[in-house]
Amino acid sequence: MIYLHGDLGAGKTTLVRGVLNALGHTGRVKSPTYTLLEPYSAGGLELRHFDLYRLNDEEEWESAGFRDEFDGHNVFFIEWPEKAQGLIPAADMEIDLDIAGEGRIATLLASTKTGRECLERL
Numbered sequence: 001m002i003y004l005h006g007d008l009g010a011g012k013t014t015l016v017r018g019v020l021n022a023l024g025h026t027g028r029v030k031s032p033t034y035t036l037l038e039p040y041s042a043g044g045l046e047l048r049h050f051d052l053y054r055l056n057d058e059e060e061w062e063s064a065g066f067r068d069e070f071d072g073h074n075v076f077f078i079e080w081p082e083k084a085q086g087l088i089p090a091a092d093m094e095i096d097l098d099i100a101g102e103g104r105i106a107t108l109l110a111s112t113k114t115g116r117e118c119l120e121r122l
Contacts, residue, residue, distance in 0.1 A: 001076050001090065001091050001092045002076060002091065002092065002094070003081040003094040004077055004095050005081075005095065005097065006098065006099075010097040010104065016049050017029040020040055024042055024043050025041075025042035025043075029049075031051055032050060036066070037049070037064075046074045046075065048075070049077045049079075050078045051079040052078065053079065055080070067087075076088075078091075091112075091115070092110065092111065093108060093109065093112075094109045094111065
C-alpha cells in the first residue's frame with residue numbers, strides 16, 4: 001500500500017508510470033483522475049492505481065465497489081489518500097513529491113515491515 005502525496009502536477013502519475021515501465025509494462029498508463037482506478041499487470045504483479053482527487057464521499061466509494069480490490073493480492077498506488085481516510089488500509093510506504101524548479105524531490109517513508117523491506121530493495 002503506497003500513498004502518493006503532492007500538489008497537482010507534482011508527478012504522482014508520472015512516478016506510477018515509471019514504476020510500471022520498469023516492471024515491463026509497455027501499454028499506455030493514464031491518470032485515473034476520472035475513473036478513480038486503473039488496474040495493471042506487470043512484472044508478475046497485480047497493481048492498482050487510484051486517484052481519489054475527485055472522490056466526494058464514503059457512499060461514492062462504497063457504491064463503486066473499490067473495497068473488493070483490497071484482497072491482499074494487489075499492490076496499490078493511491079493518489080490523494082486523505083480523501084478516503086478510514087476507508088482504505090494504512091500505508092506501508094508514503095511518497096511525498098515536491099516540485100523543485102524543473103525537477104522533483106521525493107521523500108519516502110516506510111511505516112511497516114513490508115514498507116521497510118521495499119525501501120531496502122531500492
